[in-house]
Amino acid sequence: MENASKASPRFPKDLLEWAGHHSGGVKRLFDPGSGRPGKELLRTRLISRLEAWAQEAVAGTPGTPRILLLVGGPGNGKTEAIEHTINCLDKGLAAKGKLVESLSEAFHPPVGKAVARVVDVDAGNLASVPRQMRLSIVQDASATAGQEGRPAPELLVEELLGLLDSTSGRYYLCCVNRGVLDDALIHALDHGLGQARDLLEAVTRSVSLSSTAPSCWPLGDFPEVAVWPMDVESLLVSPGEGSPSPASTLLAYATNPAHWPGAGECPAGDDCPFCHSQRLLAREEPRIALLQILRWYELASGKRWSFRDLFSLVSYLLAGSSPTGQERQGDPCQWAAYLMEQDRASEQASNPRKQQLTAAFHLATSSYQHALFHRWDPEAANALRNGIRDLVLDKEQPGVRVLLGLQHFLQGRKDSYLPAAIGSLLENMVDLLDPAMASPDVEVAVSGRSKVLLGELDTRFSRSIVGGIEFVRKYQVLAKNELELLRKLAKADDLLSSASIRRRNPAAASRLQRIVRDFACRLVRRSVCTRSAVVADANILEAFQQVVEDDDRGQRLFEVAKQVKNLLNNGQDFEVSLTTTFGQPLPPQQRQAILVVPVRQVRMRRLPTAGRPRSPLCFLEVGSGQSLQSIALTYELFKAVKELERGLSPASLPRTVVALLDTTKARLSGPIVRDPGILGDARIRIGTDGTEVSTSWDDKFVSVSKEKQA
Structure with a gap:
């Protein structure tokens, strides 16, 4: 792998750094400690184009574009693409690292000094055979360092006009977001800059999703310009030539057993939900199913997973997110071990705390299936509280403690519990694809040889949780934490079915029973269906x-x-x-x-x-x-x-x-x-x-x- 770090990563703890607000999710030019958390270049079609362009630029091929504009928002890989292009130019020029070293110094100025908006370097003078090749790099077109007092769109227009009038031998690489691009076009229109207006209108059309969008590499009527929309191509689709998709490469690295605790090394033992997720996704079928679900989300929503989104998502699915009101005890595996201790303590305590009552619920829902499809009905918490009060239940009984744990767990879901970087994406995914809403007429694989109708699963759990457990347990498809939680819920279900309880308030008992059985059925549906990409409207x-x-x-x-x-x-x-x-x-x-x-x-x-x-x-x-x-x-x-x-x-x-x-x-x-x-x-x-x-x-x-x- 390229740029591999000397120390092997230790997952899942190191996965926490993959989140978008940590160092692994933000790339800085020529900083090996930032971005690219998988340590391997994630190849896209643009990377292949840039490699070919670097070869043509070094060779001086006629017709090679001199102005490169990479258009897209944050987290779309613009900085990574620029750095890889510079490495390719350094190699093509046989500069022996001098081009990279020169630019690295420019992009890492002394403390207190900002990086200039435009970084210029005489790349041709650094080549083994000197030639005419001057390189200008704008890492962020919204920056104004060195040109304070002037708006970024005006600077962009000025730079483009200067490049159009310049002779060959000068190359310009610029990362620009759509907002700055639009503002630059407005500036050109307001000031009657005809040439800049024509160029920026062509750029804007080329990066749009219009059915009449022209060629962007090279740009229509401007063969010296090449543009690429970074936020159009899916990272879940192969870039071609039999290469795996960037998301597939990233997930395979994150679930590589070599980076995870070996047998007997995890503090939480074999029941760790994070290690369990890794073992599942290390297998090809569940991993392909997860990638398929993520791709279907793109198609259904019209949105795209950016690199930063994917880094944050993998971190969240495999290392979790700290629940509101609970502090993580060390790394994710240690936190899982802590929850197991709390769960055991709840059975012995005369008056268990909220953390102890909810521990089993957090353990069971920390695996990747329930992290992905995370939503439970928070309003059910009020119904549970009122039902427990109406039935005058004794909190010393095990079944009642389960009901209290479910109430506190659902109550906690009213607060913010998702990573801020991808929270809206995860919420929207549940709306569109939740396996709990998949058609009951669909079959789902529960083993290598067996399939069951979701309707049959629903029927069993609607009658009793014990019956549902007996039906699904023989297939050995659920994790131990999930089975343990189902057994606890079965105690609550049996309690609510007893004649002595139902006589107190039949309506309240039935209402609580529906909530408990619905929770159990959704838990099983999400656990089983996510492994096989059986989601709502999967056929469509x-x-x-x-x-x-x-x-x-x-x-x-x-x-x-x-x-x-x-x-x-x-x-x-x-x-x-x-x-x-x-x-x-x-x-x-x-x-x-x-x-x-x-x-x-x-x-x-x-x-x-x-x-x-x-x-x-x-x-x-x-x-x-x-x-x-x-x-x-x-x-x-x-x-x-x-x-x-x-x-x-x-x-x-x-x-x-x-x-x-x-x-x-x-x-x-x-x-x-x-x-x-x-x-x-x-x-x-x-x-x-x-x-x-x-x-x-x-x-x-x-x-x-x-x-x-x-």
């Missing part, structure tokens, strides 16, 4: 992924286009309201006037792939002529199409899909009512009786009888 997600990634011939997209056509049109007609504008509700039917024109066609649109990353979206073309427009095939639209196939009523479509369809219809309607070619075959439907008028041979409006229309 798989079909959508095939359309986005594996549909080079366009067959699947062609089928989707036909289904969207049926959504937009009413049979063989396309209808335009003449009495409302976009966003207004339709008037009563007797006051409606509808323009009816022939059906609007929907076709798949093929996107250019030369000189740019593959688009994460597919597009459809709707209409023709003046009304032709492109619409993005989002996951929500695709899901709506699939659910309509299964019998969903159009009235039940999600609001976002209805808004997309209404917007498309409105954009089609404007050109249609102004197009004489379309209006020649149009008719107008008026009122409740369906009266229709159309143009006659002399361009006058006449009523069209229903019989004729039939």
Whole structure:
């Protein structure tokens, strides 16, 4: 591995440094102690392009871009890409490390002095064979060090104009976020800088997700410029040539048994939830399933996992996050051992503390499946507290202590307990993919040979937790901590089933029993399903992924286009309201006037792939002529199409899909009512009786009888 550290990492403790707010999650130029926590270069398509560019720049190949703009937000690997490019240039120039050393000094000034916005170096003079090659590097285009008092967008415009007017032999590498890029374009427009405006408009279009985005490497009408959007390509997709995805490489390193405690070395023993997660993810099938779930999240949400997000996620899944109100005892394994002691103490204490009551719950939910799908109903805590009070339960009983532990555990989930860097992503993931919401008709693997229906699992746990345990235990698919917690919950379930308790308040007992059984069933579902990538709407997600990634011939997209056509049109007609504008509700039917024109066609649109990353979206073309427009095939639209196939009523479509369809219809309607070619075959439907008028041979409006229309 490249840049491997001398000391071998010790996981899971060292994984804590991978989090985005620690040193492992933030890369600084030429600082081997920052960023790249896996110590191995995570290859992307951009890395391959930069390696090829460095070779061409060193060789002086004609047509090689001189201006490189890496566009993206924080954590997308811009600094890593710049550093690797400089290493490639140093190697190509045979500078023997002098180029790297020179730039390293510039990017590590004396204490109290800021790094200059632009760092210049005469790279050609450092080569084994001197040549003309001057290199300018802007690590962060939002910086203004050395140019205080002037806004960063203005400086960027000035630098680009100077480079466009310069001769060959000067190279410019710049990391810029989209905000600075937009502000620079505004500055060029406000000050009438035509050349800068044209360049920045081309850059902005090239890094967009538009269906008409031009080539960005090299940039359309500016062959001396190369741009790359860092936040478009997925880190969960192979960069090509049989290479593993960056996320796969990272996860394989993080779960390498050589970096984890050996047999008998973990303070928590074999029951450590973090070591258990490592043992699971060291196996190929669970690891592939986890990567698949993360990729499905990207497709369903339209978001991308950045490098920093992935580092934080791996740290969180394998090393945990400290629960609110609890201090970690040393490293994660020591904390797990501490929880085990607290759990044992709770059984002997006459009045156990909250930490002791919740220890078993934290142990069972610290494995990666429950860290990923982390949400439990916090409002159930109030129901548990009220139910315990209504039933007048004796807190000395083991079953009641379990109920109290569950109450405190759920109460703790009302506070912030997720890593801030990825908290919103994890919350959104539960909304979209929670295995607890997967269809009961789906089968899930519980062993190498056996599968069970989720509905059967639900049925067993809905009757009794003991019955659910007996059903699932024979497959040996649950961790010991999970089984121990289920046995504790079974005691509470049995207590609530006893006649003496139910007589006190049958409704309260039933309510508590539903909460306990639901918790147990969700625990088992998440534990088992996450290993096999069985999540909510998995079949639809798989079909959508095939359309986005594996549909080079366009067959699947062609089928989707036909289904969207049926959504937009009413049979063989396309209808335009003449009495409302976009966003207004339709008037009563007797006051409606509808323009009816022939059906609007929907076709798949093929996107250019030369000189740019593959688009994460597919597009459809709707209409023709003046009304032709492109619409993005989002996951929500695709899901709506699939659910309509299964019998969903159009009235039940999600609001976002209805808004997309209404917007498309409105954009089609404007050109249609102004197009004489379309209006020649149009008719107008008026009122409740369906009266229709159309143009006659002399361009006058006449009523069209229903019989004729039939």
